[in-house]
Amino acid sequence: MTFWLSMRIPVNFALIILQHVEVPVPTPKQDEVLLKLEAASINPADWKMQKFPLRYLFPRNFIPCTDVAGEVVEVGSGVKNFKAGDKVVAYLRQFGGGGLGEFAVAKERLTVPRPPEVSAAEGAGLPIAGLTAHIALTQSAGVKLDGSGPRKNILITAASGGVGQFAVQLAKLGNTHVTATCGARNMDFVKSLGADEILDYKTPEGSSLKSPSGQKYDVVIHCTTGIPWSTFKPNLSANGKVIDLSPSPGALMSSLLNKLTFSKKQLMPLLLAAKRENLDYLVKLVKEGTLKTVIDSKYPLSKAEDAWAKSIDGHATGKIIVEP
Ligand SMILES: NC(=O)c1ccc[n+]([C@@H]2O[C@H](COP(=O)([O-])OP(=O)(O)OC[C@H]3O[C@@H](n4cnc5c(N)ncnc54)[C@H](OP(=O)(O)O)[C@@H]3O)[C@@H](O)[C@H]2O)c1
Numbered sequence: 388m389t390f391w392l393s394m395r396i397p398v399n400f401a402l403i404i405l406q407h408v409e410v411p412v413p414t415p416k417q418d419e420v421l422l423k424l425e426a427a428s429i430n431p432a433d434w435k436m437q438k439f440p441l442r443y444l445f446p447r448n449f450i451p452c453t454d455v456a457g458e459v460v461e462v463g464s465g466v467k468n469f470k471a472g473d474k475v476v477a478y479l480r481q482f483g484g485g486g487l488g489e490f491a492v493a494k495e496r497l498t499v500p501r502p503p504e505v506s507a508a509e510g511a512g513l514p515i516a517g518l519t520a521h522i523a524l525t526q527s528a529g530v531k532l533d534g535s536g537p538r539k540n541i542l543i544t545a546a547s548g549g550v551g552q553f554a555v556q557l558a559k560l561g562n563t564h565v566t567a568t569c570g571a572r573n574m575d576f577v578k579s580l581g582a583d584e585i586l587d588y589k590t591p592e593g594s595s596l597k598s599p600s601g602q603k604y605d606v607v608i609h610c611t612t613g614i615p616w617s618t619f620k621p622n623l624s625a626n627g628k629v630i631d632l633s634p635s636p637g638a639l640m641s642s643l644l645n646k647l648t649f650s651k652k653q654l655m656p657l658l659l660a661a662k663r664e665n666l667d668y669l670v671k672l673v674k675e676g677t678l679k680t681v682i683d684s685k686y687p688l689s690k691a692e693d694a695w696a697k698s699i700d701g702h703a704t705g706k707i708i709v710e711p
Contacts, residue, residue, distance in 0.1 A: 405487070405692045410448075412490045417465040419492045422457035422477065425507035427486035429698040429707045430454060430515040430549060431633075436481060445482065452486025452709070453479040455493070456501055456510035466495045474501040476510035476670055478518070478661045487691050489711045499667040504674045512549070512680035512706035517669040519632060519659045520553035520608070527630045527657055528606040530561035538562045540624065542596065542604040545611035546582060547573035547704045550632065552681045553669075554608045555580040560677070566598050568611075573704055576681075596622045603627060616641035616654055628653040681705030 415421040433451045436442070459473040469475065477493035485491035501510045524530045530539055541558050545551045546567035558565050559581035567582035574585045584600060586593040588611075596618055598604065603624040609631045616638065619629050631638050634656040642654040672678035683703040686694035688711040698707050 405451075405695055407689075407691075410450075410488075413485070413492045415461055415463040415466075415492045417463040418495050419463045420459045420466055420469050420475070420477075420495060420498055421461040422455065422475065422491050422493055423460050424455050424457040424486070424489060424491055424711050425474075426456045426511035427452045427709045428454045428508075428511045428514075428516075428549075429694050429709065431698060431701075432481060432515060433484075433486075434695060434699055445484075450485045450488055450491075453481060453484060454511050454514040454516075455479060455486045455491055456507040457491070460490070463495070468495060469498065469500075474503070474507075475499060476501045476505075476513060476666060478514035478666065480661075487688070487709060489688070496663055497661055497666070499663055499670055501670060502674050505670055508682055508685065508706075508708045508710070509673055509680040510670060511708060512682065513553075513669050513673070514661065514666060515659060516549035516706060517553045517678075517680075518661050518665055519550050519657070520557050521665050521669060522659060523550075523608045523630045523632070523657055524554065524557050524561065527628075527655060528608065530558060530563060530606075532557060532560040534560065534562055536562055538564065539605045540564045540566075540598070540602045542566045542568070542598070542607040542622070543582070544568045544588070544596075544607065544609050544614065546577045546580070546585075548610055549703065549706050551577075551608075551610045552580060552705050553678070554610065555582050556678050558608075564602065566602075566604070568593055568596070576704060580681075594618075598622070606630065608632075619654070620652060623652045626651045628655055630655050630657050632657055683707050685710055687711075 456476045459469045475498050477498040541563050543554045546555050547569040565582045566584040567577045568586045568588045569577045571587045605624050607629040612633050683705045685708045694709045
């Protein structure tokens with residue numbers, strides 16, 4: 388089977404290089420299914436975790452990429468819910484990886500059925516990006532996706548990216564007013580996802596994050612980097628909070644300081660804990676047409692390094708997909 392391995396580069400620690408190799412097809416353990424992959428999607432976490440020094444937490448021959456869709460070809464002895472021939476979506480876990488190959492093993496507990504209405508690419512785009520948007524909105528922000536609950540005024544930064552596109556769509560299932568930031572080229576696109584107001588992040592108004600209609604934000608789902616707490620703070624409502632997906636050391640300091648000073652305005656780092664029931668919920672939303680996986684680009688597995696480079700470049704609109 389063809390795989391892409393992430394290489395340890397002792398000379399230049401900033402380099403993250405993929406090497407194309409042939410390795411044996413993996414064997415599923417008791418609680419695993421073996422998948423013939425039909426699509427994988429790349430997330431920034433895939434390459435961020437391969438940078439020095441985190442790279443050294445992974446095995447030498449590590450195959451990156453965690454978000455996949457495929458067909459079950461073999462099941463472990465303890466697997467109850469799947470059989471050969473089933474189409475599925477799976478999250479392979481950050482330290483498991485395996486998505487940039489022709490076959491991968493997935494834990495049954497992080498695998499869900501994929502109905503025919505959901506393409507492999509749409510399914511593979513869901514795990515990290517969709518689950519992060521979902522958990523940020525439902526658990527951290529307290530938005531109820533059935534539309535009940537008090538109205539919340541929400542800001543979503545980098546709404547054109549993998550997480551942001553899902554965050555806007557899911558937020559609008561709740562009782563929310565959504566302001567979104569993106570680049571000028573994506574403003575119509577983000578509006579089409581349901582955002583009520585849009586800010587171009589390259590303009591002075593956009594970089595100030597001020598709501599065009601003058602509203603203060605109850606919650607910010609912060610999907611980019613480089614915005615200091617001092618920019619968020621004046622734009623927050625009295626109990627407003629920023630849910631930061633990629634907190635910098637400065638943001639972590641601000642978070643700590645806010646806690647120590649009993650500030651009502653909070654900055655909360657978020658780390659995804661993937662749950663099968665949430666992935667199942669997202670697949671069902673895609674099936675019924677309530678949620679869409681917007682795809683930036685598709686690459687064949689033989690060109691996985693181009694997909695990897697595209698993600699590192701940081702300018703995708705939606706998800707980057709690799710297909711064997
Ligand atoms: N904590 C967690 O568990 C967790 C989970 C998932 C993701 N994350 C993190 O969340 C971040 C977003 O992930 P992603 O998959 O959505 O990334 P992504 O798809 O690579 O985001 C790319 C998008 O961000 C836009 N963008 C870049 N800088 C921006 C800015 N200053 N303001 C507004 N938009 C901007 C780009 O627009 P232009 O092309 O116009 O610049 C592009 O459309 C990453 O840092 C990722 O590591 C964390």
